[in-house]
Amino acid sequence: MPRGSKDKYTAKQKRKAEHIEDSYKARGVPEDEAEARAWATVNKQSGGGEKAGGSGQKTSAASKEAARKSSARRAVATREGVPRPGQRLEAMTKTELMDLARKRDISGRSSMSKDELLQALRKASA
Structure with a gap:
């Protein structure tokens, strides 16, 4: 399970993490790993919790976009050549x-x- 409190995250970030987690679970990823990956994705895309009291460091829109693109490329690269469980x-x-x-x-x-x-x-x- 991911460390730390999720109190500083917005409702939108929490919904996004939940949606990503559900997607990973549907693909057969264990629950704790799915949750960790979901929060890591939310953190990478938004720079972490955005409510007052955070570190104050914000991620620029350009760097968020670059992170999303590189993340998608890595996901495709890891999928290629790896048989999925139960695949004929x-x-x-x-x-x-x-x-x-x-x-x-x-x-x-x-x-x-x-x-x-x-x-x-x-x-x-x-």
Whole structure:
């Protein structure tokens, strides 16, 4: 669970964090991790709690926009090549299949087509 009191956050920031947390939970992220990620996102985008008594440091609109863009790019980059839990082999990309074959130490995978990778992975798990 994230540290510290959330009293200095606006109602809008609290709603945003809750929405982000729900989104992570829907994707299968554990509850405490989802909450931590949600508050980290709110802090990065808005510079933390905005009510009186905070540190007084404000994040400029330009830096918030840059942070959102870089965050989105990193999210896409981490999603690529990583099979999602419970995903069927047929729904995976060739890159995802190649990574899975590498993890299962299937020899000859680098020269295999997507169909050959599917067959090899099915054979390895049987």
